[in-house]
Amino acid sequence: MKNILLLIGFVVVVAVTQAQFPKKILDKAKEKVDKKIDNATKGKEDKNNKEAKDTIDTPVTNTNQPASFKTYSKYDFIPGEKVIGFEDFSTGIIGDFPTGWNTDASAEIVTIEGKPGRWLWLTKRGIFTPEFPGPFPEDFTFEFDLLHGIPINGANFTVAIAELSNIDQPQYWANASNQFTVELSTANTGTEAGITRFLGRKKASSDVQNVSDAPNLNDKNNPVHISIWRQKERVRVYVNEQKIWDIPKASAKDAQFNSIVFSVVYAEEVVKHFIGNLRLAVGAPDTRNKMLTQKKWVTHGILFDVNSDKIKPESYGTLKEMANVLTEYSDLKVKIIGHTDADGNDDSNLDLSKRRAAAVKATLAKEFNVDESRMETDGKGESEPIDKNDTPAGKANNRRVEFIKQ
Incomplete structure (x- = not known):
């Protein structure tokens, strides 16, 4: 059985060709791109200077404001317990296609102003796939950041989780026996609009439903964080802090x-797509059982800004999970321990891990009223x-927070 889950942002879902866009719109978009985007390969004539030169001045404006924990108050996403696939492109060369990926098109690693x-x-235009280890178990989460350059009505972007007969x-x-897809399409209007969700099954009827409070994918929310939880x-599918779907029968059992x-x-000259911070994790979280029976809970779901103790708001679901256990068991006391990867020097990492643990304690007290x-x-x-x-996934596993029952 083929299971298809479609998330459509804004107004339309169509297979787009250049002929479908009025020439006036294409010319205007191209002119905008030419004015605002530097050629990401301009440093290729001097490979020694690639790191300094290959930076894109993205047409996405810097109007996005940092999200607060308050906006994530209904966010219940909790990442899997072990990271098996992680990609932030830190090990690749600017201007090159990354290793560990497959494509029938082309792409390159860039930095963005x-x-x-x-x-x-x-x-x-084409397909791009990270070669993460599979098959994935029945419980897993996948997250990534998506940044649109110039959004054009109908320029769809799709991520599919599929069971391929030949990886x-x-x-x-699209011919896989089992699959579900999340499709985002942005409009060029700059106005708030709904997201339509569509659940279809092969040889079955379709269910279409409008979501009036869906997130706006225009510049002020770029990039957006996409989270998928099987x-x-x-x-379940989340766009930023909002749960767009929670469908009990979206995936085949087997x-x-x-x-x-x-x-x-x-893609190419009319619309730009950038992806980053990919994270595939497996295992169903079981906070309550592990705290009470194993006296320890290790989480990779509390995320921080790089080299900082500032907690990212998408950590809300994980923090809330721990807060619920502490609230339910009022006599439970915990020791919060921060851990880092091996990048940087020992003293700096030790200090950072202590500050991060302290930030977790402060957030649990402030946002969830847990007694300090x-x-x-x-x-x-x-x-x-x-x-x-020595691998991105290994480093991601080492960056963690542990709760030890006292």
């Missing part, structure tokens, strides 16, 4: 998903790794 980290610029041929993902048949495929129907006297903190820096420090 005003946006932290590195991004993969999908420069041609070396991801271009045939628990057996159940699939589906053995093994591939993540990004599909771009229109029930929490103590410490940090171990990079001294107690649980995974290798």
